[in-house]
Amino acid sequence: MESTVNSPDKIVVRNLVKVFGARPAVALQMLAEGLHKDEIFRRTGQIVGVQSASFEIRAGEIFVIMGLSGSGKSTLIRLLNRLLEPTAGEVQVDGQDVAAMDRRQLIDLRRRDMSMVFQSFALMPHRTVVENAAFGLEVAGMARDRREQRAMQVLEQVGLAAFARKLPSELSGGMQQRVGLARALATDPSLMLMDEAFSALDPLKRHEMQGVLLDLQREHKRTIVFVSHDLDEAFRIGDRIAIMEGGRVVQVGDPHEIARNPANDYVRAFFRGVDLTRHLTVGDIARTDQVPLFPVPNDLTADFGAAVEHLRSIKRHYGFLVDTSHHLVGVVSIDSLSRCLGQSRPAMADALLSHVPALPGASPFREVLSRVARNPHPFPVVDSNGIYVGAVTQTILLEHLCDEESRNA
Amino acid sequence: MHEAIPIGEWVSQFINFVLAHDNGTLESFGHVIAGFTEAIEDGLVALPNWLVAGAIALLGLWRVGWKFGLFCAASFFIIIATGFWPATMSTLALIIASTVISLLLGIPLGIWMAASDRVAAVVRPVLDFMQTMPAFVYLIPAAMLFGLGKVPGVLATVIFAMPPAVRLTNLGIRQVNREQVEAGIAFGCTPRQLLLKVQIPGAMPSIMAGVNQTIMMALSMVIIASMVGAGGLGNDVLASIQRLDIGLGFESGLSVVLLAIILDRITESFGASGPQPNAGLRQRARNLLARREASQA
Numbered sequence: 001m002e003s004t005v006n007s008p009d010k011i012v013v014r015n016l017v018k019v020f021g022a023r024p025a026v027a028l029q030m031l032a033e034g035l036h037k038d039e040i041f042r043r044t045g046q047i048v049g050v051q052s053a054s055f056e057i058r059a060g061e062i063f064v065i066m067g068l069s070g071s072g073k074s075t076l077i078r079l080l081n082r083l084l085e086p087t088a089g090e091v092q093v094d095g096q097d098v099a100a101m102d103r104r105q106l107i108d109l110r111r112r113d114m115s116m117v118f119q120s121f122a123l124m125p126h127r128t129v130v131e132n133a134a135f136g137l138e139v140a141g142m143a144r145d146r147r148e149q150r151a152m153q154v155l156e157q158v159g160l161a162a163f164a165r166k167l168p169s170e171l172s173g174g175m176q177q178r179v180g181l182a183r184a185l186a187t188d189p190s191l192m193l194m195d196e197a198f199s200a201l202d203p204l205k206r207h208e209m210q211g212v213l214l215d216l217q218r219e220h221k222r223t224i225v226f227v228s229h230d231l232d233e234a235f236r237i238g239d240r241i242a243i244m245e246g247g248r249v250v251q252v253g254d255p256h257e258i259a260r261n262p263a264n265d266y267v268r269a270f271f272r273g274v275d276l277t278r279h280l281t282v283g284d285i286a287r288t289d290q291v292p293l294f295p296v297p298n299d300l301t302a303d304f305g306a307a308v309e310h311l312r313s314i315k316r317h318y319g320f321l322v323d324t325s326h327h328l329v330g331v332v333s334i335d336s337l338s339r340c341l342g343q344s345r346p347a348m349a350d351a352l353l354s355h356v357p358a359l360p361g362a363s364p365f366r367e368v369l370s371r372v373a374r375n376p377h378p379f380p381v382v383d384s385n386g387i388y389v390g391a392v393t394q395t396i397l398l399e400h401l402c403d404e405e406s407r408n409a
Numbered sequence: 410m411h412e413a414i415p416i417g418e419w420v421s422q423f424i425n426f427v428l429a430h431d432n433g434t435l436e437s438f439g440h441v442i443a444g445f446t447e448a449i450e451d452g453l454v455a456l457p458n459w460l461v462a463g464a465i466a467l468l469g470l471w472r473v474g475w476k477f478g479l480f481c482a483a484s485f486f487i488i489i490a491t492g493f494w495p496a497t498m499s500t501l502a503l504i505i506a507s508t509v510i511s512l513l514l515g516i517p518l519g520i521w522m523a524a525s526d527r528v529a530a531v532v533r534p535v536l537d538f539m540q541t542m543p544a545f546v547y548l549i550p551a552a553m554l555f556g557l558g559k560v561p562g563v564l565a566t567v568i569f570a571m572p573p574a575v576r577l578t579n580l581g582i583r584q585v586n587r588e589q590v591e592a593g594i595a596f597g598c599t600p601r602q603l604l605l606k607v608q609i610p611g612a613m614p615s616i617m618a619g620v621n622q623t624i625m626m627a628l629s630m631v632i633i634a635s636m637v638g639a640g641g642l643g644n645d646v647l648a649s650i651q652r653l654d655i656g657l658g659f660e661s662g663l664s665v666v667l668l669a670i671i672l673d674r675i676t677e678s679f680g681a682s683g684p685q686p687n688a689g690l691r692q693r694a695r696n697l698l699a700r701r702e703a704s705q706a
Contacts (some may be wrong), residue, residue, distance in 0.1 A: 002686075077672055083591050083594055083595060107597045107598075107599060108596075108597070109597075110596060111596065112597075115595065116595035116596070118588040118591065118592060120588045120593065121584065121588075122588035122592040124587045124589060124592075124606075124607065124610065124611070125611075126610045126611075126613070135592075135606075136596040136597065138606075139593075139596050139597050139602055139606070140597060183596070187596075193595075377666035
């Protein structure tokens with residue numbers, strides 16, 4: 001997640017509008033005057049599908065567009081590759097305005113650099129699995145041998161190589177969507193649009209396919225725009241999410257951030273009843289302001305003495321030792337430091353509390369819940385390289401549970 | 410008879426006008442159609458009857474199943490044994506000629522209708538007219554324009570039999586799964602690629618149902634077309650009515666029915682894969698091939 005924060009924007013959407021109907025200009029005018037889409041429909045019969053949407057999608061991230069049915073999310077994703085013609089506004093992909101492209105440029109872009117996965121899979125029933133996977137390459141004019149070779153590679157990636165000569169109707173739903181995914185990967189696009197791609201699958205298969213997608217993403221970062229109405233899905237795969245309401249994009253951001261600070265009542269209601277602790281990791285809640293850090297001592301007696309003084313002065317009992325590159329060395333307390341200093345030949349190891357383990361930042365909040373609740377001391381949290389990222393204490397735990405309680409109240 | 414709006418008079422005046430001012434165009438057009446139909450008939454008659462019958466029976470065996478293959482063979486045996494083989498081949502030639510012409514016109518027209526609502530709005534009432542106007546009514550002007558014989562028979566049959574091909578092509582293309590069409594576009598199909606790779610294959614069951622309907626309607630029409638001298642089994646049916654010959658009527662009628670069943674089942678099998686997808690020999694061969702490949706992999 002962190003790696004995409006500073007990435008350049010892959011897609012920039014500016015004031016994008018889609019009006020369905022014969023007189024979009026009238027509706028545009030009324031939108032500019034600030035009329036509500038329901039009012040516009042009542043007066044003119046024009047349906048506003050997407051209403052001045054503006055947001056950016058960063059290169060290499062999975063960007064989830066969320067909303068209830070009818071909120072315009074499927075319309076919005078279709079404006080990105082112009083399956084639907086935008087009524088007004090801009091869609092820039094790598095700096096090029098898709099909305100202004102001529103037909104030739106558009107076809108070229110679709111063949112070369114963007115692909116799509118559909119809710120109903122949309123495989124061609126008369127084509128075998130490998131022919132389906134090779135569809136994009138075939139349309140682009142690649143020779144049969146080469147395209148089927150490439151299609152076999154991607155089928156291998158999604159675990160379907162053995163079914164290459166079957167017809168889609170001979171496969172289960174989950175397997176069919178793997179074919180859909182293979183077809184989208186075959187042209188090796190940098191941008192993939194996924195419209196409710198896993199919504200037609202049962203929960204187990206959906207979870208499995210999310211895993212397949214995340215694995216693929218780990219191997220090779222693509223920009224993925226993923227439409228979904230499933231919050232669990234958004235939390236699991238989404239680097240950032242956009243919430244849509246009545247054709248408008250009402251909030252864009254990190255899913256936990258949105259859950260904590262909803263922009264309006266709609267967003268708040270959207271997240272109500274969703275147990276956020278299911279998706280929280282220890283790293284998400286760890287804070288650095290709870291426990292003081294001390295460097296590895298040069299002069300043990302003096303440094304530890306100062307540490308004890310410092311802990312007393314700020315009324316804390318525990319502290320963490322870190323080395324110069326911020327690796328966690330151990331947990332100390334006033335008691336352990338005093339005990340160490342009281343010995344005839346004090347050693348640093350004597351001051352470390354051996355019963356306090358470091359928690360990996362990626363472990364789920366729920367797994368450590370009882371352990372943190374039952375122990376008075378704070379737990380240090382480290383990333384996969386052993387670098388200190390923060391502490392989890394009973395106080396932090398309680399604050400989160402209280403927030404969760406009041407959010408769902 | 411006095412009419413406020415003499416539409417009938419206008420139509421007959423129009424036909425007479427065409428007849429008076431036509432400089433051989435109609436005649437040469439008629440020659441092409443007659444030539445086409447006769448070439449098919451000559452071909453069917455020139456081949457030994459057991460070869461034609463055997464070939465069709467084998468087709469039935471391949472497409473439908475061994476029971477139907479046997480049925481075909483038995484049917485042709487009855488037709489040959491009752492002496493209706495030449496007339497049946499003549500009728501078959503008329504059906505083939507008018508079906509080919511109907512499809513050559515009808516399928517592209519159906520595709521055009523599917524692509525444009527405006528075209529569809531214009532064509533639909535024309536199709537209604539073609540299908541519901543009693544067939545005898547356009548046999549008369551057709552015979553006036555082209556003379557008695559096969560040509561007016563084939564043309565009247567085309568008018569009567571073409572609409573289902575047009576309608577079902579249009580319907581089939583419009584009913585292709587929306588996301589499949591979107592997938593075609595999203596992966597960069599040109600309109601032509603979309604038509605050939607997504608829309609027509611997706612509409613194929615419907616188009617084949619249209620072909621089947623066209624053939625069946627052509628069969629019923631070519632019998633009626635014997636009234637303008639198109640020949641074939643219709644002649645015998647007509648003769649049996651005129652002479653009140655029950656035996657002849659039944660025999661010739663039976664040939665029509667048997668031919669109809671054979672044509673229907675065979676063309677139907679080219680549409681949807683049928684009630685039992687594994688019944689056809691083609692499917693069985695494919696399964697065998699797939700199994701061999703899998704065992705090699």
